Amino acid sequence: MTSAANRVLWTVIGLVLLAAGVAGVLANRGWLPGADRDAPLLWPALLDWWRDIDPWGLVLTGLLGLVVALLGLILLLSELRRRGARALGELRFAQTQPGHTRIRGPVVGHGLERDLARDPGIRAAAVVVTGAAPAPELWIQLDLERQADLTAVRAYVDAALARFSRTYSLQPRKLDVTARVVGPTPARVR
Amino acid sequence: MRVLNRVASLLLALALLAGGLLALVEAVLVGLDQPALVIDREGWYETLTSTRFADGGFLAVAIGVGLLGLLILVLQLHRWRPTRLAVPDAAGWHIQRRSAERQLASVATGAPGVDRASVRLRERRGSWHPSVTAVGDRNAAPRVAAAVRSELTRLAGHSNGVAVSMVQKRRVS
Secondary structure, three states, X not given: OOHHHHHHHHHHHHHHHHHHHHHHHHHHHOOOOOOOOOOEOXXXXXXXXXXXXXXXXXXXXXXXXXXXXXXXXXXXXXXXXXXXXXXXXXXXXXXXXXXXXXXXHHHHHHHHHHHHOOOOOEEEEEEEEEOOOOOOEEEEEEEEOOOOOHHHHHHHHHHHHHHHHHHHOOOOOEEEEEEEEOOOOOOOOO | OHHHHHHHHXXXXXXXXXXXXXXXXXXXXXXXXOOOOOOOOOHHHHHHHXXXXXXXXXXXXXXXXXXXHHHHHHHHHOOOOOOEEEOOOOOOEEEEHHHHHHHHHXXXXXXXXXXXXXXXXXXXOOEEEEEEEEEEOHHHHHHHHHHHHHHHHHHHOOOOOOEEEEEOOOOOO
């Protein structure tokens, strides 16, 4: 689930809890229309009603439990699922001579990662290629050395992307680079 | 906050899954005339039919639930700081905000007369605006501003105004 979706979910939960709390306080003070402050929280004749509808009360409880468990499972799976668009599938290069070349999608990104990491200003690179050939989307995360020259790094990335495009005959339609400056803070001499 | 929301959602999902399965199993056990697994079949009913809306315990729980809801709402509606900042004049490029703040703080700390510094970065209309809080000599403010401005140019390709707030180091007598 995306960060925005989680935010909406918890905003709704917050609103529901706040409304329940306010309603509870109003009922306690006797200010809630239609609620008797001296009445018990649960309707005392519920037990009789439960016995009257037997066995449908049990079936209803079981079904309700199943629905709640399914909601929990859906939420769990959506939280654990990898977010973002679909990863690039296999690339196929048909040749004029007999035979053809097939390249698995993740390999394409690993090649670019190795190329990027050759720059002395880049300590590590992670590349995710999504979408479809010949115009995929590139998501690049770079760990930069503290003293890296960003202009030079950007120029190197552009050159690496040009090599990438030539090698795989891909023209990325979207480029998203997130750089993080890493490295130990130098010790101060006093 | 993003991580906290994610962890809370995971816990909520697990609670719903466990609670739902428990209700299902307990219903089946009642149907088979078997003893309860966890739930006290008589106890919860007696508690809820003997507690009144006017009771102090109910009021305390209602206030607690309301305050929890209010806290969650405030946390969600409060403006969150971005995890990354767009690099001006470099389409598609971003820098992780915290790493940039650490880097600028490190540079500010390296200025003569500064003991330590912290930096908060804000992005407004496509440019970065750092606020530096440094502990040390009050006269060091221009040196801090110059150092941060220079580093900002290296990171973002330009340097806007740098707000520096110097805090005098306390003397231990």
